[in-house]
Amino acid sequence: MKVVDLMHLLEAENLTKEVSLEGEVTCGYSCDLLSWVLAHGKQGMGWATVQSHVNVIAVSVLMEMACVILVEGVEPEDATLAKALEEGMPILSTEKTAYEVCGIMCKAGVAVPGR
Amino acid sequence: MADYIIRDSYPVQTAAYESAGDASARIKRKLKQLGIDSAILRRIAVASYEAELNLIIHSHGGELIMEMTPKSIVLISKDVGPGIADISQALKEGYSTASEEARDLGFGAGMGLPNMKRNADSFDITSEVGVGTTIQMGFQIA
Numbered sequence: 001m002k003v004v005d006l007m008h009l010l011e012a013e014n015l016t017k018e019v020s021l022e023g024e025v026t027c028g029y030s031c032d033l034l035s036w037v038l039a040h041g042k043q044g045m046g047w048a049t050v051q052s053h054v055n056v057i058a059v060s061v062l063m064e065m066a067c068v069i070l071v072e073g074v075e076p077e078d079a080t081l082a083k084a085l086e087e088g089m090p091i092l093s094t095e096k097t098a099y100e101v102c103g104i105m106c107k108a109g110v111a112v113p114g115r
Numbered sequence: 116m117a118d119y120i121i122r123d124s125y126p127v128q129t130a131a132y133e134s135a136g137d138a139s140a141r142i143k144r145k146l147k148q149l150g151i152d153s154a155i156l157r158r159i160a161v162a163s164y165e166a167e168l169n170l171i172i173h174s175h176g177g178e179l180i181m182e183m184t185p186k187s188i189v190l191i192s193k194d195v196g197p198g199i200a201d202i203s204q205a206l207k208e209g210y211s212t213a214s215e216e217a218r219d220l221g222f223g224a225g226m227g228l229p230n231m232k233r234n235a236d237s238f239d240i241t242s243e244v245g246v247g248t249t250i251q252m253g254f255q256i257a
Contacts, residue, residue: 035168035224038161039233051221058136062143062160079133 001025001108003067003090006046009108010101012069012094015081019090025066027113028105030098034059041065042113048101052076057083067091071098119182119189121149126178127170132220135171139164142181146188155254158234159188162252165227166192172217173197174248188254190235198244206232206240 004021007014014021026044031037032051041047041063048069049056057080060068067090070076076084076091084091094101106112123145125138143160151159163179170177170192177194199205205212206228213223228250232238235252242248 032221033224034221035165035226035230037221038165039226039230043157053220054133055135055220055222058140058164062136062139062157062164064157 001110003046003092006067006069006105006108006110007092009104010069010092010094010096012092012096015070015076015091015093016084016089018085019088021067021090023066023090025105025110028102028110029113030071030102038063040113045113046105046110048098050074050098052080054079054083056080057087057089060089061087065089069094069101071096071101119184121183122180124178124180127167127174127176129171129174129176130216131171132216135168136164138179139167142179142190145181146183149183151188151256155188155256159190159254162231162234162254163190165231166190166250166252168222169227170194172213172222177247186255186257187236188256190250190252190254192248192250194247194249196245196247198246199240199242199248200244202240202242 003023006025025046028046030048043064045065048071052074069092073095142163174194175196180191182189208229209225211223211225217223236255237253239251
């Protein structure tokens with residue numbers, strides 16, 4: 001599904017209005033350890049996290065992810081938002097927990113990333 | 116004569132968390148322009164970002180060097196200290212000496228060096244306490 005479809009499914013808000021939501025979400029993931037995400041992140045990933053600092057964008061861009069999903073209403077730092085807009089990385093924001101987000105993605109058929 | 120056709124150096128400063136990934140992004144952009152295969156490019160990007168993070172978290176400052184030869188990309192991470200006392204321990208997954216500050220940001224999972232090793236076709240690390248650490252990673256492109 002596309003990022004925009006995932007946004008609707010999660011009842012999430014798009015924090016990066018200028019960024020295209022047409023990218024394909026090919027797998028889903030949740031983790032707050034950036035080092036771990038670097039080892040296991042995949043291209044096209046929809047990544048749910050509570051981390052809100054700018055390094056989240058560096059990681060998601062380097063891994064060529066589809067979008068970052070900030071859960072439980074966590075707000076991105078200004079630098080994070082600015083970097084996301086600059087790099088064209090969508091940030092979705094939801095009040096749901098990472099657990100709920102993953103449940104919804106799983107149920108909708110978003111793949112578990114292959115190892 | 117050197118056998119590389121391109122050689123770029125990117126300085127990385129201690130504790131520069133805000134700009135972490137900038138050097139790696141520049142390397143990735145350049146290699147993309149040069150037409151490097153995207154799967155190889157992603158491996159290089161992860162390895163260079165891990166190296167960049169290590170320089171930021173652990174070193175007294177250093178640089179990332181990217182060399183391109185007709186057959187390979189070589190990434191070199193070079194710092195001016197403090198050096199690693201026990202390299203075999205540092206190479207173990209889960210072992211980390213990262214600061215509280217780094218851990219708060221979600222780093223310091225002890226995956227850096229193993230992740231570099233996993234993504235590179237060749238991996239070599241030398242270190243001397245009080246002098247510095249040099250990591251050399253090779254990626255075959257032809």
